[in-house]
Amino acid sequence: MTRAFALVVAERLVHLSAVDVVIIAFYFALVLGIGWYLRGQSNTSEDFFMAGREMTAWIAGLSFLSANLGSLELMGWAAAAYQYGILATHWYWIGAIPAMLFLALVMMPFYYISKTHSVPGFLKLRYGEAARTLSSVSFAFMTVLMSGINMYSMALVMKVVLGWDINFSIWVSSLTVAVYVALGGLRSAIFNEVLQFILIWAGALVIPVMGLIEAGGWNNLKAQIAVRASAEYTHLWSTLGTFKDNPMGIHWTGIVFGLGFVISFGYWTTDFLVVQRVLSAKDLRSAELAPIIGAAFKMFVPFIVILPGLLALAVLPQKLVGEGAAIASGGHSYNEVLPLMLSRYCGPGLLGLGITALIAGFMSGMAGNVSAFTTVWTYDIYRALIKKNASDEHYVKMGRWTTIIGVLISVGTAYLVMQFLSIMDYVQALFSFFIAPLFGTVVLGMLWKRTSPQGGFWGLLAGTLSSIGMWFWVKFDPTALRYIAFSSDARAMAENMYRALWSWVVCVAVTVIVSLMTKPKADSELVGLVYGVTPIPRETGAPLWQRPIFWGAAVFVAFVLFNIYVW
Amino acid sequence: MRKEGGISIWFFVGISLLVNGALILGAGLWELAHPPVNPVVLFHLHANAWWGAVLFALGILYSLKFSPKRAS
Numbered sequence A: 001m002t003r004a005f006a007l008v009v010a011e012r013l014v015h016l017s018a019v020d021v022v023i024i025a026f027y028f029a030l031v032l033g034i035g036w037y038l039r040g041q042s043n044t045s046e047d048f049f050m051a052g053r054e055m056t057a058w059i060a061g062l063s064f065l066s067a068n069l070g071s072l073e074l075m076g077w078a079a080a081a082y083q084y085g086i087l088a089t090h091w092y093w094i095g096a097i098p099a100m101l102f103l104a105l106v107m108m109p110f111y112y113i114s115k116t117h118s119v120p121g122f123l124k125l126r127y128g129e130a131a132r133t134l135s136s137v138s139f140a141f142m143t144v145l146m147s148g149i150n151m152y153s154m155a156l157v158m159k160v161v162l163g164w165d166i167n168f169s170i171w172v173s174s175l176t177v178a179v180y181v182a183l184g185g186l187r188s189a190i191f192n193e194v195l196q197f198i199l200i201w202a203g204a205l206v207i208p209v210m211g212l213i214e215a216g217g218w219n220n221l222k223a224q225i226a227v228r229a230s231a232e233y234t235h236l237w238s239t240l241g242t243f244k245d246n247p248m249g250i251h252w253t254g255i256v257f258g259l260g261f262v263i264s265f266g267y268w269t270t271d272f273l274v275v276q277r278v279l280s281a282k283d284l285r286s287a288e289l290a291p292i293i294g295a296a297f298k299m300f301v302p303f304i305v306i307l308p309g310l311l312a313l314a315v316l317p318q319k320l321v322g323e324g325a326a327i328a329s330g331g332h333s334y335n336e337v338l339p340l341m342l343s344r345y346c347g348p349g350l351l352g353l354g355i356t357a358l359i360a361g362f363m364s365g366m367a368g369n370v371s372a373f374t375t376v377w378t379y380d381i382y383r384a385l386i387k388k389n390a391s392d393e394h395y396v397k398m399g400r401w402t403t404i405i406g407v408l409i410s411v412g413t414a415y416l417v418m419q420f421l422s423i424m425d426y427v428q429a430l431f432s433f434f435i436a437p438l439f440g441t442v443v444l445g446m447l448w449k450r451t452s453p454q455g456g457f458w459g460l461l462a463g464t465l466s467s468i469g470m471w472f473w474v475k476f477d478p479t480a481l482r483y484i485a486f487s488s489d490a491r492a493m494a495e496n497m498y499r500a501l502w503s504w505v506v507c508v509a510v511t512v513i514v515s516l517m518t519k520p521k522a523d524s525e526l527v528g529l530v531y532g533v534t535p536i537p538r539e540t541g542a543p544l545w546q547r548p549i550f551w552g553a554a555v556f557v558a559f560v561l562f563n564i565y566v567w
Numbered sequence B: 001m002r003k004e005g006g007i008s009i010w011f012f013v014g015i016s017l018l019v020n021g022a023l024i025l026g027a028g029l030w031e032l033a034h035p036p037v038n039p040v041v042l043f044h045l046h047a048n049a050w051w052g053a054v055l056f057a058l059g060i061l062y063s064l065k066f067s068p069k070r071a072s
Helices: A003-008 A018-041 A045-053 A057-066 A071-091 A097-113 A119-127 A129-162 A166-204 A206-215 A218-228 A252-270 A272-279 A284-298 A302-315 A323-329 A334-345 A350-386 A392-419 A422-447 A453-476 A478-484 A492-517 A548-565 B009-033 B047-065
Strands: none
Touching (some): A018 A350, A018 B009, A045 A166, A045 A350, A045 A392, A057 A272, A057 A284, A071 A334, A071 A350, A097 A119, A097 A252, A097 A272, A097 A284, A097 A422, A119 A129, A119 A272, A119 A350, A129 A166, A129 A334, A129 A350, A129 A392, A129 A422, A166 A206, A166 A350, A166 B009, A206 A218, A206 A334, A206 A350, A252 A272, A252 A422, A252 A492, A272 A284, A334 A350, A350 A392, A350 B009, A350 B047, A422 A453, A422 A492, A453 A478, A453 A492, A478 A492, B009 B047
16 A cells, blocks of 8 residues: 555545444444453453463464454455456465464464463573564564554555545544453454454455356356456466466466465464464364364455456456556556445445455454564563563553553554655565564474574574565665576565575574584473474374364365366 | 353354344345435345345344353
8 A cells, every 4th residue: 555545536435325334333332342341351361361262263263364364455465366367366375275284283282282372482482582582572563563554554445445534544443452452352352353254254245246146157257357358367377387477477486485385384373463363272172273264264265355356357347557557547546446346236234344344354453463462562571571570460451551552552653654655665574574584493493303592593583684685685786686586577576485485494594503503402391392202182082073184184175176276 | 252151252243243134134125115326236136135134144043042141
C-alpha cells in the first residue's frame, strides 16, 4: 500500500446501507463482549499468556491460521492473483502446507515437551541467554512495527473502500483489540480469532461462488482468462522453467527452496505470532493436530483469495492497472480487486458481512501481534533482564499494561508511517532478515545435539547480518542481483527468496563450524529439547485414524493432488 | 473450548451467525419485495436471501447445541 492507493479513487468504492452498518456494529459489540466475559479467566500468568494451555486441537488450529489471515493478506494476494495469475497460490500451498506439517509432526514435540512459553524461551533453554536476547529483542521490535504498518494500511483500505476517516479507523479498531486482549489475554485473542475465522469465510465465500456461476465454471473461466490475459495465468508450475516465461519473473528453484523451504519453514515454525497459538493446546496430541487442521484449511484459502483475483480477470469490464497507471488514468488499481468483486455481487447485508470479514481479518492479525509481543516482552525481556523474581500477579499486571502500551506504540508507528511512507518498503525486508536464520538456529538445535550454545548464537547473528548485507549490496549495486538470485531478470519477490535461502545457508554453516569448534551441552541438559535424547510419547495403542501422522499424510496427499490439478 | 461452567466459543459463533443470518436474510427478502433500481450482478439469484438463510440455520444449530443452559 502506498499513498498512491489513497489517491487512486477519489470517492468510496462501496456504499453501506443501514443493515450493513448494524452488522459491523454487532461485530464490534460481540468481540468486546467476549473480552469482557473472559476477563475473570486470566488471573494467572499461565492463563493470561498461554490461555491456560487448555485449548482443543480445533480451536488452537483455527486460531493458528486466523492469526495469519489478516485483511491485508486477503486483499494483497487477491491483487497478486489478478496481477500474476494462479502463481500467487504458491504462497498458500508450497509456501505453507509442508512447513505446517513439519511443525506438527517434527518440531511440536520439542516445543511442547520443553514447556517453553515462547520461541525465544526455547532458545534460552537450548542455547542460553545471549541467543534468547537477540531473538526476543528483534521479534518484539519487528512485531509492533509490523502491527503499526498493518494498522495504517488497513485504515487506508477503509478510507478507499468506505470513505472512513483514517484516524477513526486506526483508533476504533486498535482500541477494540487493546480492550479485549488486555481483559482476557491470549484466551480472549484466541476466542475472537476463531470467531473472526468463521466470519472471514462467511463474508468472503459468496464472491467465488457467484463468480464461478457468472464465468460458467472453472473450465470456462480458464478459457476467458486465456483470451483476456494469458493461458499462463492458470498454470501453477509449468511456466517456472525460466525466469522470463512467467509474470512473476521467478524460477522454480526460488519457489521450492526459497519460498517452500526457508521462508515458509521460517515463518510457520519459528514466528511466535503463530506458534503461540499451538503452544496453548491442552496436550501434545492436540498440539500436533492443531497445525494439521490449520494446514487443511489453509489449502482452501485460495478459494476465497486467489480465485476472486482470477475471476476479476475474466468478468470485470474494466482493466485494473498498477497504482501509478491508475493515478494517471483515474482507473482502478490491482489492490481494489476484492472490494470491486464484493460490490459486484453483494447487496445489502452481504456487503456488511464482507466488510466485517475484512475488519475481522485485520483485528485477528493485530491481536496476534499484540499477544505475541506481550508474551515475549514480559517473559523474555522484562522477567529475564529487568525484574527476575516478581510475583505471578505482577507479571500478569505487566502483561495487561504491555498489551495497551504495545497497541499505543503500534498506533504511533502507524502515524510515523503516514509521514514517512518509504518505511513500508523497508520493513518487509527487515522482517525477513530475522526469520530465515532463526529457522536454521531452531531446527539445528532441535535435531542435532552437537549444536553448541556458541554455535547457536553466532549462527543466528551471522545469518541475520549476511541477510542485511545482501540487501544493502543489491540496494547500492543492482547488478549484484545476478549473483544472489542467479539471474538479473529476477524481480523483488525472487530476490527475497534467494536472500532468505543464502542467509539460512550462512546461519547453518556458521552454526555447524562454531559448534564443532566448541563444547556442546551434556546430554542430560538436552532432555526435552533435542531429538535423540528426548523420549517422545507415541500413541501406539490408538487406531490409525486417530493419530496425527495419519491426518498429516492425508493433508499432504491432498496438497500434491491439488498442485497436479493446476500444474 | 469451555471453562468449567463457562460458555463455549462455538456458542458465540452460533450467536454471530444467527444474528448476521437474520439481518442478511431480512435484507434479501426486502429486496425480493422491493427490487433495487441498480441491482448487483446476478441479482436474480438473490444471494443475500439464500446465504442469509444458510447462516441463520447454522446459527440456530450452533446456538442450541452449545447453549450454556444445555451445558448446565
